[in-house]
Every structure is written in structure tokens, then in C-alpha cells.
Amino acid sequence: MDLLNYLGIGFSVALQPENLLYCFVGVFIGTLIGVLPGIGPVGAMSLLLPSTFKATPEAAIIMLAGIYYGAMYGGSTTSILVNIPGEAASVVTCLDGYQMARQGRAGPALGISAIGSFIAGSISILGLTLLAPPLARFALEFGPPEYFTLMVLGLTILIYLAHGSMAKALITAAFGIVLGLIGLDTITARPRFTFGRMELLDGVGLVPIVMGIFGVSEVLLNIEQVVRRDILKTTIKGLLPTARDWKDSKGPIARGSLIGFFLGVLPGGGAVISSFLSYALEKKLSKNPERFGKGAVEGVAGPEAANNAATGGAFIPLMTLGIPPNVVMAMLLGAFMIHGVTPGPLMMKQNPQLFWGVIVSMYIGNFMLLILNLPLIGIWVQILKVPYKILFPLILLFCLIGVYSVNNSVFDIYAMLIFGIVGYLMKKFDYEGAPLVLAFVLGPMMENNLRKSLIMSQGDFSIFFTRPLAAVSLVIALILLISPFIPWFRKKREEIPKEEAA
Template identity: 55%
Template sequence: MELFSHLALGFETALSLQNLLYAFIGCLLGTLIGVLPGLGPSTTIAMLLPVTYTLPPVSALIMLAGIYYGAQYGGSTTAILVNLPGESSSVVTAIDGYQMARRGRAGAALATAGISSFMAGCFATLVLAAFALPMSELAFKFGPAEYFSLMVLGLVGAVVLASGSLVKAVGMILLGLVLGLVGTDVNSGVARYSFDVPELTDGINFVALAMGIFGFAEIIVNVEQREHRETFTNHITHLFPTREDFRRFVPAAARGTALGTVLGMLPGGGATLSAFASYTLEKKLSSRSAEFGRGAIEGVAGPEAANNAGSQTSFVPLLTLGIPSNVVMALMVGAMTIHNIQPGPQVMTSNPDLFWGLIASMWIGNAMLIVLNLPLVGVWVKLLKVPYRYLYPAILVFCCIGVYSINNNTFDVFITAAFGVAGYVFARCGMEPAPLLLGFVLGPMMEENLRRALLLARGDFSTLVTRPLSLSLLVATLVLLLVVALPAIRKTREEAFQEA
């Protein structure tokens, strides 16, 4: 009954006219950036962080959350019709979705993606609501030692589950930890690694870093790319799937939902990992595996359900433990910090309207997205005809204005530009910027909790292994490290991202 009373408060908050408007704006922007290739949710949320400074905290987080899970819907549209994934988690959808469109079944593919996403989103939000209370109660048992061990687990998990080179992922995490040390030491009050630059004594601006390595860098990378793909907008007929389609895709969507729900809560997990894992699972289980890559409807339903479930359950560790599980959640931490809200279990008691309002808004947002995506497919595809030479300069100007408006300081704009160049170099070298941002966010929190734990234990490091919960988390970290070390398991991990 307590859960229902909390959800009643959440819907009362989410159904206010102002929050409904921002939920719609978030879903609309999410669909838009999902459709437009190169503008992922992390880039967009990074660019909009300065805007949220002027909004009420609840409205700001509802809008940013709508952008994140809305991008999963929009990304499937261009993946199916143009073979150009608008979002990284839609890469898998393009494999069979585009082949269905080539065979004149674009309508069925789009409807399958939309229905699977809606089912998964609603179920994952239910899981989020159900897990919120017990995980928050568990979180109150955490001390500094447990929080430190949990953050170590989060960083190691981000490395293990990241696609690409493990060495590069570790290097990016370490660079993020180093950047997080810049500023004034909390205990001694001495500036460190600021190189006598007054603007750095308060640390590197989170918005400048995020906007630089995501916003500016993505603009430079995408301006380089010029591609032309065939668009199947004239082949969208019979939007509603047939009975045979339902028989085939509903079980795949159910499996994708379950898989995405679990993977979304893991450190380093989220939409992209869930989509790849679901496609691999469906291909292994299907009796029609030969159809995969040629227009198998299961290859659309499973990944689309998984990426939406993963995107919404990734809010569980953020809202209950205050730990971001992926880069978008790290940006959400930045948004909460802007509004002087400390992520963690105390949010449920200190800001219950924000906590439950955000959860309730996800059900409302999923309903909005069904309306925004299926009937308006033609409108979204026409946006692809907007030349990049018009789109990206406007985004660049918007970024500069946003960064400057936070502190009215041109130094932040220069820092953003510098990180933009660095982000471009990372992209050219095949180095994901996401681990860097996770290291930057978690680094200062790890340092603070380690110092507190050692202060309480009078400098005895054994406190990290003598406390049962902390020891369990460190053991889990060790298991993940063994996963990286064992060649057979490492090969399986790589296949999860390459099999598609």
C-alpha cells in the first residue's frame, strides 16, 4: 500500500500542467535527436544542462529523462528507413529493420519497434518503482567504506562492459579520475593541479567538460561524414503487424524486456549493451537464425525492447544509491548537482515529489512517444533532409551561449572548446569518452568516501574488507576483473558486440 501512495504522489506531480509540458518537450526532443544521426542523448543532455538551471528541479529531470528514453524510440525510425542509426543502441535494429523496409515491410518494422519499446518501457518503469523502496532502505546501511567499494565496482563494471579496447577504456577512466582531482582540496583548502589558474581553483566545470567531449566533438566528427542512403518513405503501408508477426515478435520483445531490465541496472550497462546482448540471444534461440540479417522481425523486436528497458532501469542505481551506471546517468548527476540535490537514497525522503514524479512521468512519456513516433514517421524522416551545414553551426552557437550563461565566464567557453578538440581526438583514436565522464563524476566521490572511511577507522585500510557489505562489493569487483582476465570470457564479451 505504501508503494501505491507514493505512486499517487508521483502522478499528482507528473500530471501538473507544467510537468506534462516538459515531459512532452523531453519526448519530442528525444525523438528528434534519435532521428537525427550524430545527436545522441548524451550530447543533447550535455548541451541542455545550462538550460535546466532556470527550470524547477522536477521539470528539469523529467525533461532530461524524456530525452534519454525518447531517443531510443526515435533512433529506430532512421535505422529502419535509412539504415542510418540515429542512436548507438539502434545499430542492431538497422540490421533486420532495414531489410524489412527493403522488402516493403517498413510499416510492420516501425510498428514492431514502437510496440516493443512501449511494452518494455512500461514494464521497466514498474520494476524501477518496485525496486526503489527496498534498494533505498539497503542504501541507508551504506557507510563511507561501502560507498567507496560500490564506486570501485561501478568503474570496473564500466570498463568490463564497455565496447572496444579495454586498455583504452581503462586509460579514459584514469584520465577522468585525474581531471576530477583538479581544484581545491576539501580537507586542507589547498589548490591542487590548478597551475595557478584562478578559474581552476573550483575545479573543472562539469558542463564544460561534458559539452566539450560530447557536444563539440560530435559536431566536428559528423561534419566530416557525408553519406547518402536510400530512404523507404514510400513503402510505409500496413502499419499494424499481422497475427503471424505478433506471434513471432511478442516472445522476443518479452525476452528483450527481461534482459534489458537486468542489464540496465548493472554498472556500465544501459541501452546499447542491452540491445546488442538481446540480438545475440535471439539469434542463438531462434529456429530461423538464417533469417537474421535478412529481415527477421525478432531482430527488431528484441533489441528495441531491450534498449528501452535498459534505458529506464539504469535510473535504479542513480535514484536509490546515487551512483551513475552509464554516461547519461552521470549527466543526470550533473543536472541534480546544478539544483543542489545530492543523488542517493535521501532523495526519496527529502524530495519525494521529485523522486516519484520522475518515475510516474516515465509511464506518461512512453504513452506520448507512441503517439509521436508512429503517426508522424513522415515528418521525422523529412528532418533528415536538413543539411548539416545549417544544423551544426546553430547547435555550436547554442552550446557556447549555454556554457557562458552558467557563470558568465568566457573561460568556460575556451575550456569547452579545448575538450571539444580532445573529444575529437578521442573519437579518431577509437577511445570512448563515456568512461572518462564516469571517472570524472565518481572520482571526487570515491576520494571523499575513502577519506571518511579511513578517518573513522583511524587510518586502518582493513576497514574496507572487515565490513561485510564492503567486502562483498570488493569481491564482486574482483570477479569482474577475472572476467576481463580470462581469455574465453573476454572472447565471448567481444562477440556480444560484433556478432550482429
């Protein structure tokens, strides 16, 4: 009954005209950036964050969330029509989606992708609706040791799932923690690593870092070499899948939804990993695995369902614990903070309008996306034709305006450009940006909870081992950290990038 009341509150918020407009703008921009290469949901969210300053917290978060799940829909369009994924989570859709398009079945590929995404998105929002309240109630009993160890675990899982070397991911995370702690010490108010710059007293901004590492560096990588995008010259007809397509797809969509939702809760690119896992599972379960890679509809339906379901799952740790599981959620955490809301176990009680408004808006946003991605698919195909030489100056312009508008500070532009160079070099030297950004966000919270825990225990580290949840989290984190030294674990971990490369 409580749940129905809360959903009622959610609908009353989400159906307000202003919030409907923001939801539409969010999913529209999400689809747009999903279609366009060179800017992802993180870049787009940081770009549009300043535009939400005048909006209510509900409208702001509804729009930013819409960008995230909207991007998952849009990403598949380029995978199917151009064989270039708009988003990392749509990489695997290229394999069979593009082949379907080459065989003249672009319509059913786009159709099953949109419908599968809609079904999976709805299932994951339902999961979020049902799981978030009990988890938030449970989280009320957490103290600083539990929060500290959960953050350590979250960061460790992200590092474990990072591509390539774990040591490299760890080192970028360590650097992220240092960056996050620059500024005034929260306990002694003493400046730390500010080098006498007034602008650094409040710390380095999240937006310049994110825009630099995910926006400017992407542009630099794209302009260093000319990438040709050949759009398949095919007429898109018959978007509705055939009865055979439905029969083949219903299992993959159901399994993809579950995989995506549960992996989405885990830190570290849930959408990407779940799409690969779903593909691998469908290939393994198929009676004709040789069809995969040659235009099997299951190879589109499963991964697309998985990456969309993962977006719903990713909201759970943020909304119930206040811990972002990935970079997009870290960005959303920043948006919550700017609007004076602290996500976590108390949010559901203190801000039910916001909590349930955002969840319900995701149901509505999914309907909007279905319309945007089926009858209006032609618009996105036209946008795909905009050449990059016109696109990249505009992306840079939006990055510059976006980063300047947060604090009206030219210093932030310099910071963004420096992090753009850092991000570019990191990619050249095989380092990932995601651990850095997540550690940057979690760093201050980790330090705060560590210091509080040590003050609580009078300097006794056993506090992290005598409290059950803290102990379990630390033990799992420890196992993951030492896993590269255990052959079985190392082999399993190395299989992930191999599957992705394949």
C-alpha cells in the first residue's frame, strides 16, 4: 500500500508539465548524443548541468537521468546503421545489428533494439521501485565503517572490471583520490595541495575533470585521424519485427533484462559488461551459434535489453546508499549535491517527491524513447550524416560554455583543457579514465568516513573487521585485489577483454 502511495506521489511529480518537458529534453538529448560519436552521456550531462541551475531539483535530475538512459537507446542506431557504436555499451550490437542491416533488415534490427530496450528498461525500473525502499531502510543502520568499506569495495570492483592492467586502474584511482582531496581540509580547514591558488580552495571541479577526460580528449582522439563513417544506403522499412523475430528474441530480452539489472547495481560499467555477457550467453544457449555475427536477431535483442536494464540497476546504490557505482552516477551525485540534496538512505523519507518523481519519470521517459526511436528513426539517420568536421567545433564550444557556466570561471576552462590533455595521454598510454573520476568523487567521502571511523574506534583498525558488513566488504575487496596473483582468477579476468576484442 505504501508503495502505491509513493508511486502516486511520483506520478504527481513526474506528470507536472515542467517535469514532462525536462524529461523529454533529457531523453531527446540522450538519444542525440547516443547517435553522435565523440560525446557520451557523461560529457552531455556535465555540459547541461549548468542549464539546470534555475530548475527545481526534480526537473534537473529527471532531465539528467533521461540523458543517461536515452543514450543507451541512441547508441544502437549507429551500431546497426554505421557499424560504429555510439556508446561503449552498444559495441556488441554492431556484430549482428550491422549484418542484419546489410541483409536489408535494418528496420527489424532497429525495431527489436528499441522494443527490447523498452521492455528491459521497464523491468529494471520495476526492480528499482521494488528493491530501493527495503535497501534504503537497511542502509539506515550503516555507520562510517560500513560506508568506508562499501566505497572501498565499489572502487575495487570498478578497478577489477577495468580493461587491461589492474595496477594501472589502481594507480589512476589513487590519483583520482588525490585530486578529490585538493582544497580545504573538512576537519581542520587547512588548504591542501592548493599551491596558493584561491580557485583551488574549493577543490578541483567535477565538471572540468569530466569534460576534459571524456569530452576534450575524445575530440583530440577523433581529429588526430580521419575516421570514415559509411552510412549504409538502405531503405528502413518494416520496423516491427516478424513473428519469427519475436519468437527468437523473447528469451534473450528476458535474460538480458535480468543480467543487465543485476550487473548494473555493481560498480564499473555495468551496461558495457552486461551487454557482452548477454551476447556470450545467447550464443552459448543458441541451437545455431554459427548464426551469431552473421545477423542473428538474438545478438541484437539480448545485449540491447541488457545495456538498458543496467541503467535502472545503476540507480540503486546511488539512491539508497549515496554511493555512485559508475561515472555517470558520480555525475548525477554531483548534480544532486548542487541542488542541495544528499542521495542516500534518508532521501526517500526526506525527499519523497524527488525520489519517486525521478523513478516514475523513467517509466514515462521509456515511453517517450519508444516513440523517438521507432516512428522518428529517420531524424536520427539524418543526424548521422553531419560530418565530424562540423560537429567537433560545436562539441568543443558546448564544452567551453558548459564548464565556464558552472562557476563563471576561466580557471575551470584551463583545468578542463589540462585534463583533456591528461585524458588524451592516458588513452595513448592505456590508462582508463573511469577509475580516476569515480575515485575523485568517492575520495572525499572515503577520507571523511575513514577519519570518523578511526575517531570512533580511537585509532583501532579492527573496527573494520568486527562489524559484519564492513568485514565482508573488505574481505571481498581484498580477494579481488589479490586475485591477479591467483591463476584461476587471473584467467577469468583476462577473458573479459578478450571477449570484447573478439
